[in-house]
Amino acid sequence: MIQHSDLSKPVYDAVKAMIKSGVLAPGEKLKQEKLAGQLGVSRTPLMKALQNLENEMLVESRPRRGLYVKAITSQEIIDVYDCREGVECVAARLIIERATDEELLDLKQIFDPFIGKEVIDVSKYTLADEKFHDMLIELTKNATLKKMSELSNIHKRVYQYGLVRLPEETLAEHIRITEALIRRDVRAAESEVRNHIQLSREVLIKNYS
Amino acid sequence: MIQHSDLSKPVYDAVKAMIKSGVLAPGEKLKQEKLAGQLGVSRTPLMKALQNLENEMLVESRPRRGLYVKAITSQEIIDVYDCREGVECVAARLIIERATDEELLDLKQIFDPFIGKEVIDVSKYTLADEKFHDMLIELTKNATLKKMSELSNIHKRVYQYGLVRLPEETLAEHIRITEALIRRDVRAAESEVRNHIQLSREVLIKNYS
DNA sequence: AATTATAATTTTGTATACAAAATACAAAAC
DNA sequence: GTTTTGTATTTTGTATACAAAATTATAATT
Numbered sequence: 001m002i003q004h005s006d007l008s009k010p011v012y013d014a015v016k017a018m019i020k021s022g023v024l025a026p027g028e029k030l031k032q033e034k035l036a037g038q039l040g041v042s043r044t045p046l047m048k049a050l051q052n053l054e055n056e057m058l059v060e061s062r063p064r065r066g067l068y069v070k071a072i073t074s075q076e077i078i079d080v081y082d083c084r085e086g087v088e089c090v091a092a093r094l095i096i097e098r099a100t101d102e103e104l105l106d107l108k109q110i111f112d113p114f115i116g117k118e119v120i121d122v123s124k125y126t127l128a129d130e131k132f133h134d135m136l137i138e139l140t141k142n143a144t145l146k147k148m149s150e151l152s153n154i155h156k157r158v159y160q161y162g163l164v165r166l167p168e169e170t171l172a173e174h175i176r177i178t179e180a181l182i183r184r185d186v187r188a189a190e191s192e193v194r195n196h197i198q199l200s201r202e203v204l205i206k207n208y209s
Numbered sequence: 210m211i212q213h214s215d216l217s218k219p220v221y222d223a224v225k226a227m228i229k230s231g232v233l234a235p236g237e238k239l240k241q242e243k244l245a246g247q248l249g250v251s252r253t254p255l256m257k258a259l260q261n262l263e264n265e266m267l268v269e270s271r272p273r274r275g276l277y278v279k280a281i282t283s284q285e286i287i288d289v290y291d292c293r294e295g296v297e298c299v300a301a302r303l304i305i306e307r308a309t310d311e312e313l314l315d316l317k318q319i320f321d322p323f324i325g326k327e328v329i330d331v332s333k334y335t336l337a338d339e340k341f342h343d344m345l346i347e348l349t350k351n352a353t354l355k356k357m358s359e360l361s362n363i364h365k366r367v368y369q370y371g372l373v374r375l376p377e378e379t380l381a382e383h384i385r386i387t388e389a390l391i392r393r394d395v396r397a398a399e400s401e402v403r404n405h406i407q408l409s410r411e412v413l414i415k416n417y418s
Numbered sequence: 419a420a421t422t423a424t425a426a427t428t429t430t431g432t433a434t435a436c437a438a439a440a441t442a443c444a445a446a447a448c
Numbered sequence: 449g450t451t452t453t454g455t456a457t458t459t460t461g462t463a464t465a466c467a468a469a470a471t472t473a474t475a476a477t478t
Binding site: 005031032033043047063064065066 | 421428430431439
């Protein structure tokens, strides 16, 4: 027997990937025995992984009935974006209070490779975008906020077919956010963050309804 | 054997109560076999409960070492209050967008029994306070925000020795929040919520440092 | 043929079993 | 007297076992 320190971790990643890729379809029932067999583990670590996914709202439990892949409604996408707005506004304020100039420079540099470019590599920009939002949370050094932010990670499922908006549109917003942070202008930073998320949310509302 | 639909639920409640009351002290190791025995269940539902508590950050896991009751630092209390500020500001905005006048009246009525009173029953007021904040989240009808709010439930541990501030001080704030919501004044509501939480946070910082 | 009742099966929730790792403890070495 | 090393014990992480509930299949009745 291969002795992992925590087998439920790789199982969690695997199931999450299966949900994200659509191998496990929204609404589908997760048959524990079968899924555990496919992954080569027993039900014990699988159930632990599934429970974490339930806490992240990627999976739903109906007691005595089973666990199901959550089918996301357009309303829920909007809801997540409302939450992200709160989380990232707090992040902006905390960063201004706590982050050093060097840290803010690191944040700024994430988008440097794209400035002034005629054509922007979408896959590279997507990664930069994720890195930017992750670093935004990281710089707050607030563990609870990070946990909250992970809850809004449902957006990574939404993003599965690419970015919500084109790089040409969001690049300027990202730069304006960073500049406000560097100026230590709380009001401007919050307003830019709010604007950035609300614009994406509006696009999602249009696309999904 | 008594067949519960989900035994981990009452176990979760029991362990949470034990942590809150101090029966399980901060930093203490949770010996699964022993604890399961005390609660009259096997390790399986206990571990499920403990994992939920870990997700709520009331319990910490050291792989292959065990689970420990989280010892909260004063910094973490501040962190939670920063998060609550974000969550409840979003809640205020969403309520103004979505809640009906009747719902807002229900919210207002929570504090009616205390208005004009010379002496305020602290235990009744504590319950009203909890109900107010819970309803604030409920009225947003945003499931993700509710989950996020549960993460800031650590404050319920902080509250274990009673309210952070006296009813005489917070009653007026609660009323001002509700009135701003009823006026559908987003800016005022957000500002009142922010003020309310920040004042409590400041008291906590003083008491815990 | 449609509906209900009954039996077979699958699946969940919980308990138990067991190997690997961590801890505790005692004896030996310095 | 302290540190080291080896052994016993405990504890964790995972697998398996099993009863109760849920689902499906089959038979019986209208």
